[in-house]
Amino acid sequence: MANNADVYDAARVIVKVKEPTNQEVAWLKSDHLLFCYLHLAANTALMEKLLAIGLTAIAFETVPDSQGGLPLLAPMSDIAGRLAVQIGTTLLHQPQGGKGVLLGGLPGASRGSVVVVGGGVVGSAAVEVAAALGAQVTVFDRNHEKLVQLRSLGHNVTALYPYRQALSTAVSQADLLVGAVLITGAKAPHVVSAHDVQSMDPGSIVVDVAVDQGGCIETTRPTNYAEPTYMWEGIVHFAVTNMPGAVPRSASQALSAVLLPYVLALSEDTWDKHAGLRTGVNVSAGKVVYPSLVDNQ
Amino acid sequence: MANNADVYDAARVIVKVKEPTNQEVAWLKSDHLLFCYLHLAANTALMEKLLAIGLTAIAFETVPDSQGGLPLLAPMSDIAGRLAVQIGTTLLHQPQGGKGVLLGGLPGASRGSVVVVGGGVVGSAAVEVAAALGAQVTVFDRNHEKLVQLRSLGHNVTALYPYRQALSTAVSQADLLVGAVLITGAKAPHVVSAHDVQSMDPGSIVVDVAVDQGGCIETTRPTNYAEPTYMWEGIVHFAVTNMPGAVPRSASQALSAVLLPYVLALSEDTWDKHAGLRTGVNVSAGKVVYPSLVDNQ
Amino acid sequence: MANNADVYDAARVIVKVKEPTNQEVAWLKSDHLLFCYLHLAANTALMEKLLAIGLTAIAFETVPDSQGGLPLLAPMSDIAGRLAVQIGTTLLHQPQGGKGVLLGGLPGASRGSVVVVGGGVVGSAAVEVAAALGAQVTVFDRNHEKLVQLRSLGHNVTALYPYRQALSTAVSQADLLVGAVLITGAKAPHVVSAHDVQSMDPGSIVVDVAVDQGGCIETTRPTNYAEPTYMWEGIVHFAVTNMPGAVPRSASQALSAVLLPYVLALSEDTWDKHAGLRTGVNVSAGKVVYPSLVDNQ
Amino acid sequence: MANNADVYDAARVIVKVKEPTNQEVAWLKSDHLLFCYLHLAANTALMEKLLAIGLTAIAFETVPDSQGGLPLLAPMSDIAGRLAVQIGTTLLHQPQGGKGVLLGGLPGASRGSVVVVGGGVVGSAAVEVAAALGAQVTVFDRNHEKLVQLRSLGHNVTALYPYRQALSTAVSQADLLVGAVLITGAKAPHVVSAHDVQSMDPGSIVVDVAVDQGGCIETTRPTNYAEPTYMWEGIVHFAVTNMPGAVPRSASQALSAVLLPYVLALSEDTWDKHAGLRTGVNVSAGKVVYPSLVDNQ
């Protein structure tokens, strides 16, 4: 096989999963069409480089479908939400630093309490797994239709509007808190404060799935799978960026199922007639194009 | 039809549903075999009368099957447990004196909390209905196998051992408290104290299904369907004796399905070879025969 | 606190839950923006007064979302549908005048039969609760997609098109009939005739949730929680206007979760650019604006 | 391989699935121990032959476990009950002679009605499949505990005591009637009369699983898979003996899983100390040993 630099040189369209490494950035040229997860809102260094190169970069996470969903983000969000609860369940084990609670409870023992903030794809997936395991779940979302759907995931799911007080009370009683508030292509807001986290019992667990976009919990700072957790005021925090990297087989199977039609479209000269792809362009010819990135500048 | 006195006079076996009225007591004779619900532990006046007559009285509620269950009590207990939650659900409506809460909750609103004390037939039925309605249910029982079964009724059911503190905490947070502790043929113990009830929010509901045997909640006093509830310290109490009387059609259909083989057995001279019937004799020839009634004397 | 007249005088936007009382009407002025449940189709007296005042009144129940749903009516409809079955279940008890049937049935006893006419938010909620309780449910709706969704609520739910004969047969066999046909901002049609109701067994129950808009069952006349039921030809009728008033805590929690964004929009001068609010204006400057009210005039 | 006659000659224990054919009977000797399904109550010809030979024959269907169950009949009964509904579902198709009804119903169409008479292993399996398919199921059994279990198979299952009138009414409205009353080692009683069957709609289906023991429906006569059905008064009857023969792969997998320990026990000289095997001896040394066969003689 030719070396990678040559491969890049010969290509018109570069399709990757994750953002380019520094080495790969060196191989990019202005006539390249880059198509991958980018998360530029949280990575201005990379944005500057791409602008300097002058290429066109389309971020998976900003390509919409006709209903306003994000079809290329959805499978990864689905995975991340499920992983958040699977991992949180295990972190609650005492040898992992947790309070030693079985999340689903037992005959003669209480059920654990899970709070999920945000009821989109990530949050729904987290609620689904936590409910299936038998935990008591409280999920917060502003959208009433989502509350209806989330509540239907189980009689052990309570779906509420995120009034500040209701949210703080729920967080203070949670064994596991999952942060799942993401806003397309923008930094996540801090919907759970450090003060809220401090009110949790020692040995409780925080998993912030929004960490790729800066985190939606104030005490979150990015980690990786080499050292996935850190302790803050006795609370175990897990905030690995690119969470789906833990299950690459399942992730690639699910992602390729949704990716194929887009790659085929990009291979045509008329790709910019494709509404989703055109909308998903983040930078092009040295300019920031994607609206929320423009606002963030 | 002959009048009732004549009917009694001609009969050898008297099968009724409820205990005899004063008028009926006047028709009873020493060679009668009386077979009905009696609940003598809570009705010493009737016991004295039956002893004076000298007849043999078998109480439905004390006839065991070979596994130690109470087959003639079970259908009524099942009904009473279901009614307890159906009625409690409606009493929570504000026009009935309740706190104005929808027991099963709503998208955007909390689920109500139900505490059931006792996990036998009554308690299981109450838990089943409350769980189906979507409430958060906590049920207490001493028997671990029952805890296993009760917990399997739904992910919104927590089944616990009745440690005093766990029970008090749960009661204090309940919207609806169902008392379901019954001991075969004996007075029910007071497993929930007046102090526990006092800790509940105003407008909460207490339904004590054990009222026929004296009640298992300290603040219970018997009522009837003419005036079914009373208020105690702001808590609505429902403690109608003979609760299944509210649904006579369903009750008689279910009861007759289990009663038939026993009535056939009683019509034979050899009925006292039938283990269940023999065990269920409460009084005979002027003597108290049923062990726990003897102890209670 | 200032007295209420002063509060009204100082306000530009008046947000209430129910329609204004006579006293409140006296405080209203032509430059007020009134935002509450109004149900003017069934209350021409109030409509006349509001026209005379000349203010702008937006009815919660006529504000649409972008899919044609009614987001501010939905939570109340959801509650009313659930209450209809909870209350109907208890009215079937003999001391309440009912036929003495346990709606969900028992081992050895039949399941009760529930007929729901109309499969919108009210009807779906009623079907969901009746199905969860274990009744045999038949629901009628003209829309095939709704039939698909309703049928999926349980194997004990049959969803049918409201052919006259099918509807009459079902009603004649029902223990509990729930009227749930509502048409946005207009009088409900009589889809169940007096003759249909007459064919029901004595002690059966009718709950007409459409009573706020005139009722969809011919024998319905409005009642209130002080005297909630009346008997017509041996059939118990419950037709309380403002049914959700029974559970004010749950109702206000659910309603406020959907109301907040609209109130924020109304506080802006540009509120009439908001598609939902603009469509929901019923009267303004002395004119009836809402189309179906115009037709009704 | 030696021919079969030689194999029989050399063997002490003969384990088969079905009763011996005429040819095999010729090979049997008085010192053989025969272990297979026998159903002698409905096959006196075979019983006479076995008595004449003088061997010991243990029938799978009469070997009890310690709880009074029939472990070697149970898997076949389970299969037969499931097949009864699968086959009945297809017979309801018009090209098969049925009334052209989809058993589970549809959005906009009624659900079919299934009546199962008998709630043992056969009946439970039939109810389970019919309930899963979405039919309205009514099942009859005398035992209250079974009614409790059967009812828990779905909210579309009603479990009743077999009062004559209740049974007749249910049968007259059934699309599919499954006969599932079997009494260990004895002829099945006729619990559904010809008159009951006559009251069914033309094109309705009768499947009598008890046909191996004579049938529990009066209009049943044995058929085989070559010509499995016959019409009686417009009602399609299916009464194939040895129903599980339709799914030999699944049947042999399930049967061998329960059979192995018994075969191991039989290979020991002390097999007659094994309570189940000893009880299951039907004939031995020219005498009928199994009690209900003795009574039937």
Place this chain on the structure above:
Amino acid sequence: MANNADVYDAARVIVKVKEPTNQEVAWLKSDHLLFCYLHLAANTALMEKLLAIGLTAIAFETVPDSQGGLPLLAPMSDIAGRLAVQIGTTLLHQPQGGKGVLLGGLPGASRGSVVVVGGGVVGSAAVEVAAALGAQVTVFDRNHEKLVQLRSLGHNVTALYPYRQALSTAVSQADLLVGAVLITGAKAPHVVSAHDVQSMDPGSIVVDVAVDQGGCIETTRPTNYAEPTYMWEGIVHFAVTNMPGAVPRSASQALSAVLLPYVLALSEDTWDKHAGLRTGVNVSAGKVVYPSLVDNQ
């Protein structure tokens, strides 16, 4: 009643279920408006005749709703999908030529394997029934949202993208293969090859619901209920055209529920303003109008 020729002569609108027979074609005139299932893509002979007559023919199966669904095809597709599994289940019985497997499995025996190709209305219905029966189901569809919905039909359902290799592997292990790929008004593509079918075990079953449009499985050729199956390389094939004809009662009840509003619209002179009806015109005044039929010519 007048004879049919006269009835046709007097009519302006002809509403039928199936396409006209040769005799009926003789009665059709150029000013007739024909409204029925037509499936002209697979029946060019009929198309030629209708063009020659010059009438306007609207095919049920090509009338869209506003979301792009096919409301008049949907109920029949729903039925066909359910029948496919019901019939396939029975064909697996050995006397029908099948491999003798119980599709839902048993305690101690494996669960059967069902592969459904295509996840639209037909495929969803097939998956729903197969999942309810307890089989292991794999369903293939290109649309990610459908994969989400299909997977939610049960934990025994796996929903995959139809990569060639994944599809071939799944087919080779299937006990029952259901072909359910239909494209509106066009010939179905062959998504399963003869080679794929050949890889299945002898006694496995193929049911191709797309047969009305030519079949989506290469080895499919149309059959009818008189002789519904044929054997190809040891695999039982069922490919009856007009499958719903097996359950005419349920089908007509479901169809008429969706048909009524369209018939009312057709009876108006302005029917061609109705978007769905106008789109559904296949031929008119001697011209092929429906786009995919034009392409197919």
Place this chain on the structure above:
Amino acid sequence: MANNADVYDAARVIVKVKEPTNQEVAWLKSDHLLFCYLHLAANTALMEKLLAIGLTAIAFETVPDSQGGLPLLAPMSDIAGRLAVQIGTTLLHQPQGGKGVLLGGLPGASRGSVVVVGGGVVGSAAVEVAAALGAQVTVFDRNHEKLVQLRSLGHNVTALYPYRQALSTAVSQADLLVGAVLITGAKAPHVVSAHDVQSMDPGSIVVDVAVDQGGCIETTRPTNYAEPTYMWEGIVHFAVTNMPGAVPRSASQALSAVLLPYVLALSEDTWDKHAGLRTGVNVSAGKVVYPSLVDNQ
């Protein structure tokens, strides 16, 4: 507080959770009654010490109830089974050494495969969690009634008899293998061979819950929570002794609920009349008393 040595000296009954440490052994005397988990079959060193001291030791894990269950082992077994799947789910993540598979699958991706060997309390709990997470589960047990119960845990559960070939095939395809074969008070047999484990894909997971009794998988060797896993031929093994130690809060809540009546009984002089306690004596007065320990000597 007195120091522990004094506490031991003053006590007659010593109740602990785990077996005594070396230090505690030094405090034990011949007139002590020791009551805790002992697992002497796998710890002959401790057995020798207890024999030398001459005390009476009752092991929690060998106290039977009247049905032959092990009430004091059951809650821990329940926990261990649940933990096995929770931990196995996380070990499948690539950063933990696993193959990078999401156990419950995804829309567009396969479901993971779990094999559980043994269907007692441990195995049932493992199956329940794996089924709830959406994996494809195969469980093996010799007892047919258990197969019936296990299969009812979900349509994604297949329950089979442990024929050697069926077991080996299933293991070779498993993502997660849970060993759950325990025999009361005896060493676990090796039901899965090293050869079987070797046939699994690299990155698959083995969790052997029977490790406290020597392990039921040949490649198991005990680990602890400090270093819980080891790699053998590319397969991740988890075999922590005392698994429930990970969730001490839940474990102690569940254990104390079953322990209390036994401790009360032990405090009486007549404790040796208690059938369960008497049976559970492992060593007494220098003699091995418990039968299977005697055999093992």
